[in-house]
Every structure is written in C-alpha cells, then in structure tokens.
Amino acid sequence: MTNRNNGATRLTDRRTLLGATAATAAVSVLAGAAPAGADAPLPAAEPAPGLPGERGPRIGVLLYEGFTLLDATGPAEVLSRLPGATVTLLGERAGPVRTDTRDVAVLADASLDEVDRLDVLLVPGGGLEGTVGAIENPRLRQWIRRVHRHTRWTTSVCTGSVILAAAGLLTGRRATTHWASAEYIEATYGVTYVPERHVRSGKILTGAGVSAGIDMALLLASELADERTARAIQLIIEYDPAPPFDSGDASEADQELKDLALRLLSESTAR
Amino acid sequence: MTNRNNGATRLTDRRTLLGATAATAAVSVLAGAAPAGADAPLPAAEPAPGLPGERGPRIGVLLYEGFTLLDATGPAEVLSRLPGATVTLLGERAGPVRTDTRDVAVLADASLDEVDRLDVLLVPGGGLEGTVGAIENPRLRQWIRRVHRHTRWTTSVCTGSVILAAAGLLTGRRATTHWASAEYIEATYGVTYVPERHVRSGKILTGAGVSAGIDMALLLASELADERTARAIQLIIEYDPAPPFDSGDASEADQELKDLALRLLSESTAR
Numbered sequence: 184m185t186n187r188n189n190g191a192t193r194l195t196d197r198r199t200l201l202g203a204t205a206a207t208a209a210v211s212v213l214a215g216a217a218p219a220g221a222d223a224p225l226p227a228a229e230p231a232p233g234l235p236g237e238r239g240p241r242i243g244v245l246l247y248e249g250f251t252l253l254d255a256t257g258p259a260e261v262l263s264r265l266p267g268a269t270v271t272l273l274g275e276r277a278g279p280v281r282t283d284t285r286d287v288a289v290l291a292d293a294s295l296d297e298v299d300r301l302d303v304l305l306v307p308g309g310g311l312e313g314t315v316g317a318i319e320n321p322r323l324r325q326w327i328r329r330v331h332r333h334t335r336w337t338t339s340v341c342t343g344s345v346i347l348a349a350a351g352l353l354t355g356r357r358a359t360t361h362w363a364s365a366e367y368i369e370a371t372y373g374v375t376y377v378p379e380r381h382v383r384s385g386k387i388l389t390g391a392g393v394s395a396g397i398d399m400a401l402l403l404a405s406e407l408a409d410e411r412t413a414r415a416i417q418l419i420i421e422y423d424p425a426p427p428f429d430s431g432d433a434s435e436a437d438q439e440l441k442d443l444a445l446r447l448l449s450e451s452t453a454r
Numbered sequence: 455m456t457n458r459n460n461g462a463t464r465l466t467d468r469r470t471l472l473g474a475t476a477a478t479a480a481v482s483v484l485a486g487a488a489p490a491g492a493d494a495p496l497p498a499a500e501p502a503p504g505l506p507g508e509r510g511p512r513i514g515v516l517l518y519e520g521f522t523l524l525d526a527t528g529p530a531e532v533l534s535r536l537p538g539a540t541v542t543l544l545g546e547r548a549g550p551v552r553t554d555t556r557d558v559a560v561l562a563d564a565s566l567d568e569v570d571r572l573d574v575l576l577v578p579g580g581g582l583e584g585t586v587g588a589i590e591n592p593r594l595r596q597w598i599r600r601v602h603r604h605t606r607w608t609t610s611v612c613t614g615s616v617i618l619a620a621a622g623l624l625t626g627r628r629a630t631t632h633w634a635s636a637e638y639i640e641a642t643y644g645v646t647y648v649p650e651r652h653v654r655s656g657k658i659l660t661g662a663g664v665s666a667g668i669d670m671a672l673l674l675a676s677e678l679a680d681e682r683t684a685r686a687i688q689l690i691i692e693y694d695p696a697p698p699f700d701s702g703d704a705s706e707a708d709q710e711l712k713d714l715a716l717r718l719l720s721e722s723t724a725r
Contacts, residue, residue, distance in 0.1 A: 199641070200616065201582045202634040202716040253531035253691060256558070260524035260664065263555040264722045270557040279550075279561050284534040286541040287527070288561035290550050311472045341692075345471065362692060363473040370470070380696040392692025393531065394668065402698045414701035415714040420524060421612075421633060421663025423702030424695035425651040427673045430685035431694030443686040445473040451535045 239267025240302040240407045243330070246272055246280040246291045247323065249313020249452070253393050254340040255289065258305055261400035264416045265408055273298055275323065283310030283452040295326045303403065304334050308341025308361060308393070310452030318349040328352070336403060337387050340396035344389040348372035356384040361392035362433030363445060378434060394431070397422065510538025511573040511678045514601070517543055517551040517562045518594065520584020520723070524664050525611040526560065529576055532671035535687045536679055544569055546594065554581030554723040566597045574674065575605050579612025579632060579664070581723030589620040599623070607674060608658050611667035615660040619643035627655040632663035633704030634716060649705060665702070668693065 242262050244255050255272070263270040274280050274291025281288045306327065308314060317323055327350040331337045339347050344360040345368050347353050353368075357375045360368050365376040381390045381399040390399035401422070405413035430436060436444075513533050515526050526543070534541040545551050545562025552559045577598065579585060588594055598621040602608045610618050615631040616639050618624050624639075628646045631639050636647040652661045652670040661670035672693070676684035701707060707715075 199638045200585060200635055201613065201632070201638075201719065202712075251531070252527050252534075256523050256527040259558055260522070263523075263553075263557045264718050266718065266721065270555070272558055282534075284541070286534045287530055287543055288563065290559035290561065292559065314471060342472065361472070364471055367470045367472075380694075392690075394691045394693040394695065397665065398696050398698060405698065410699065411711075411714065412718070414699050415711055415718050417697060417699055417701040418633075418704060418707050418711060418715040419663075419719050420665045421702055421704065422665040422695075422697055423651075424665065424693075424697065425669050426688060426693055426695065427669060427676065428681065428685050428688055430688040431692055433689060433692065436689050440682075440686055440689060441473075443682065444689040447535050447537065447683070447686050448472065448690050450537065 239265055239269070240335070241300070242268055242270045242303040242305065243298055243301040244270065244272050244305045244307065245323075245327070246274045246289060246307070247309065247313060247317045247320070248281055249283045249309045249316060250280065250307045251309050251313075251341055251393055252282045252284075252287050252289070254307030254309075254343060254396050255305070257394065257397040258338075258340065258390075258400035258403070260420060261397060261404055261416055262303070262305075262407075264419055265404055265412065268407075271298070275320075283313050295322070299330060300333055301330055302334065303336045303338060303407070304330050305396075306337075306339040306343035306346050307396070308339070308343045308345070310448070312452065314342040314345055314364075317346045324350040335386065336406070338389070338399065338403065340390040340399065341392045344368060344374070345372070347387065347389070348374050352387060353384070353389075356387065358382050358384060358387070358389040359391045359395075360389065363392075363441075363448075510536055510540070511606070512571070513539055513541045513574040513576065514569055514572040515541060515543050515576045515578065516594075516598070517545045517560060517578070518580065518584060518588045518591070519552055520554045520587060521551065521578045521580045522584075522612055522664055523553045523555075523558050523560070525578030525580075525614060525667055526576070528665065528668040529609075529611065529671035529674075531691060532668060532675055532687055533574070533576075533678075535690055536675055536683065539678075542569070546591075554584050566593070570601060571604055572601055573605065574607045574609060574678070575601050576667075577608075577610040577614035577617050578667070579610070579614045579616070581719070583723065585613040585616055588617045595621040606657065607677070609660070609670065609674065611661040611670065612663045615639060615645070616643070618658065618660070619645050623658060624655070624660075627658065629653050629655060629658070629660040630662045630666075631660065634663075634712075634719075 259270050277294045279288035341361045342364050344358045353374045357377045359382045368374045369376050380395050390396045401413050530541050548565045550559035612632045613635050615629045624645045628648050630653045639645045640647050651666050661667045672684050
C-alpha cells in the first residue's frame with residue numbers, strides 16, 4: 184500500500200525493510216533478546232590471534248586534525264562489517280577531530296594512551312597542514328612505531344603513508360600514496376613509490392589517494408576473515424562502482440586538470 | 455635525503471608534499487595571509503541561486519542515530535571540494551551521532567531548528583533500526599518536507615530513499631535504494647524501484663546502496679558546478695576504483711552470498 188503522508192510502518196513491513204535476516208535480528212533486538220549469532224562469530228570469522236576473549240580483529244583508525252574524511256571512513260565502513268570486529272577511532276585526545284575541509288568532525292572514542300595493541304592500525308591521509316602536523320608530532324610518530332611492533336597489519340590511505348614514512352616504517356620499502364605526494368615521499372623518505380591502488384610490503388599495506396582505502400579495506404577483509412566474507416561485505420556496501428566520469432587516474436590526467444585539482448584541494452582545505 | 459627516525463620536514467620539502475599549488479596556499483595560511491582565491495570562487499564555480507552573499511552551494515547532510523557511515527561521508531568528501539561550498543552535518547540535536555555499527559560517531563554541527571534553507575539536502579541510509587527510527591520520527595519527516603520545498607536538489611543514499619518516501623516525497627516516482635530494500639520501498643510507498651547506481655526524478659536524486667553515494671555526488675558536483683570541476687574532484691579523491699573482487703552487484707550475486715551479506719549486515723548493526 185502507499186503511505187503518503189504518514190511514515191509509520193507496520194512490523195510486518197519492517198521485517199522486509201532490509202531483508203528477512205536483518206529484520207529478524209533487529210526485531211529480537213527491539214524485543215530485548217540477543218540477535219541470532221551476535222555472541223558467536225560466523226563460521227567465516229577468524230578470531231584475532233593474541234587477543235583471547237575478543238570476538239574478532241581489533242582495528243584502530245588514527246584521527247588527527249586535518250585528516251581526510253573518506254580516507255578514514257571508507258575503510259571503517261568496510262572493516263566494521265567483519266564478524267566480531269571492533270573498529271575504534273583514536274585521537275591524541277578523545278573527542279571531536281575536524282577534517283581537512285573543516286566541514287566535518289568525527290569523534291575520537293579513545294586516546295592514544297588507552298591503546299597500545301591493535302590487530303590493524305589504519306593511518307588516513309590529510310590535507311597539507313594536517314599531514315605536516317602529524318609528521319611533525321613526535322608523540323604521534325612514537326605511538327605509531329610502538330603499536331606497529333605488534334600489529335598483524337599496519338595500513339595507510341593517501342598521505343597516511345607519508346606519516347608512516349615519517350615514523351620510519353617505510354624507509355627502503357615500496358609503497359603508494361596520493362599521486363600529488365609521490366615525489367615527496369620518494370625524495371624525503373627514500374620510499375619507492377608504486378603507482379598502484381594498494382601496495383603490500385610485509386605486513387604494511389598502503390593505499391593510494393582517498394577512495395583507494397575502500398579497495399584496500401576489501402583486500403584486508405579477505406585477509407582478516409576470508410574472500411567469501413569480503414565479497415559479502417562488498418555486496419553489503421553495493422560496491423559496484425560506476426563513476427559518471429573517468430578522471431580518477433592521475434597517470435591519464437592532463438596537466439591542466441591536475442592543476443585544477445590541486446587548486447580545489449588547496450582552497451577546500453584552506454578555508 | 456632519507457629521514458629515518460626524525461619526521462621533521464624542511465619548508466622546501468613541505469612545498470612539494472601535496473603539489474606546489476596546494477603548498478603555496480597552505481604556506482600563506484601558516485603565514486596568516488588569505489590563501490589565493492579563497493575569497494572568490496574559481497571560474498568554474500557557480501554561486502548558489504537564492505543565497506546572496508554565500509560563496510557556493512549550501513549542502514546539508516542529515517544525521518540520525520544508526521545512519522550508515524559511508525552513505526554520509528562519501529558524498530560529504532566529494533561535495534566539500536566544490537568551490538565555496540559549505541557542507542554542514544545536521545542532527546535533531548547538535549552533537550555526536552552514532553553509526554549503525556556503533557563503531558563511529560560523527561558530530562552534528564547544527565540542529566534541524568537552525569536550518570530551513572539548503573541548496574542540497576542529502577539523506578543517508580541506515581541500518582534497520584536507524585532507518586525505522588527515522589521513518590517513524592514525525593519531526594524528521596516534517597523537516598525533510600519543509601526543507602525540500604526550497605532545495606535545488608534533494609538527494610539520498612541507500613535506504614535514505616525509504617526515508618524520503620516516508621516523508622511523502624517519492625510516491626509514484628522512480629527511485630533507487632539498497633538492493634535489500636527494493637521490495638519494501640515499492641510495496642510500502644508506491645515507489646518504482648530502478649536498479650541503477652543513481653536515479654533522477656525531477657530535483658530528487660536517489661543513490662543505490664552505501665558506496666553509490668560517491669558516484670551520485672560526482673554527478674551532483676557536475677550539476678552544481680560543471681563537469682570539469684567534477685572531474686578535478688574525482689582526481690583529488692583518486693577515484694579510479696579497482697575492487698579486488700567483483701561482488702557488488704546484487705543482480706549477479708547468488709542467494710547464498712546475499713544471505714551471508716544480510717547476516718553480516720544484521721550482526722554488524724545489532725552489536
């Protein structure tokens with residue numbers, strides 16, 4: 184039936200809103216019961232080694248003033264669907280952290296002091312000021328080095344790899360970064376820039392600019408659980424990309440478009 | 455030079471971190487001067503009609519408890535790069551709003567009472583509980599209807615279109631939504647579900663599940679500014695997607711994978 188001016192929905196309708204399985208779980212939540220399977224990981228899930236008692240991988244996303252929103256939230260969206268996974272956003276201090284454009288603030292739910300063991304560390308990139316601020320923050324670099332010793336995966340998106348490099352993690356290694364930072368990371372930190380969507384070097388996984396974090400996170404999901412789980416997560420986020428334009432590859436962009444991109448980048452992050 | 459244990463960077467290095475143009479602007483910011491062009495939109499920019507004095511489109515992203523992170527942040531990332539644009543995250547009350555998985559909280563910087571005129575309204579989708587909560591919130595539905603009267607574009611991602619439908623905006627119209635909600639939106643609100651990445655119906659633009667908001671936002675950027683600007687933004691976010699798997703299209707997914715996706719969806723949002 185149509186329901187023009189009244190948004191109220193019958194329970195029978197609700198059951199179909201996001202598919203029967205999802206609805207069943209939610210209905211039992213509304214009824215105060217534990218949703219089916221909520222206490223045990225799916226068969227697909229692997230418990231995180233070295234974290235007895237935890238149900239799945241413990242993932243930490245580092246926030247700092249001037250980080251780039253999608254660098255952090257793309258992978259967080261993907262990884263938070265992993266069975267039993269906990270994704271925690273971390274900041275030097277707990278509380279709101281603003282993005283490079285200042286338009287959005289995301290809450291750091293824990294401070295660095297509270298966390299020294301993670302299965303996965305993810306360092307997002309930022310605008311110029313944000314990235315330089317992180318690079319020049321000894322406390323941040325030391326924390327990254329300390330946590331990295333025990334991670335299963337240390338990962339970055341965009342200029343996050345410049346921050347990993349500043350922490351001394353990428354010297355002499357292959358890595359990727361945002362196309363506009365490729366020369367910088369090679370000249371400053373002795374990193375071999377590889378123009379790929381994501382680059383693995385041991386347990387370090389670096390992603391290219393901003394949106395590449397989504398592709399990288401799906402690969403990571405298959406490593407942390409299995410390929411079937413990663414494919415299911417891709418279906419959850421309906422990630423069947425169809426950009427209206429074909430302008431995302433810097434190696435195919437003309438200089439004029441690159442210059443415009445850098446102008447928009449600087450103006451959007453300097454407001 | 456390599457710079458192993460010391461992240462400090464020389465200014466000359468910094469200038470190249472995100473390309474010369476970006477660095478020049480940032481350096482003037484650090485020096486307290488206005489960055490080049492910050493007070494005037496780029497030639498590409500169109501000032502938003504009906505908003506004299508503003509530099510670009512005024513974009514509002516509606517947050518509600520249980521929204522899906524990437525639904526809101528994918529488009530926010532793209533649209534916040536538009537010349538002079540302001541992207542404001544809105545909630546029933548200002549303050550932190552948690553996502554469907556509870557893993558992340560994003561700050562609503564303004565309450566609905568503070569905003570009644572927007573160039574663009576974007577309504578993200580949510581988990582089952584979050585979407586039902588929004589549907590059954592008369593204040594939210596009334597605010598959407600009121601703001602919609604004056605928008606240039608009213609847009610949604612994922613089950614956000616179900617919320618637009620509950621507000622009475624989609625009755626008898628063509629729209630898309632998350633694949634798992636297609637039957638629901640047709641049966642409950644008399645909407646014709648179109649299984650496309652994004653669907654335009656007058657000034658209403660609906661996006662498919664979660665990640666589709668990025669594609670939709672690039673199209674919207676070309677409408678709000680021009681195609682060249684949208685292409686430059688695509689290059690900024692290096693959106694040249696290369697998913698490691700090809701499982702994002704529900705029409706090609708086997709039932710077993712759909713069932714697993716719905717199980718992961720329900721468990722990740724019922725924790």
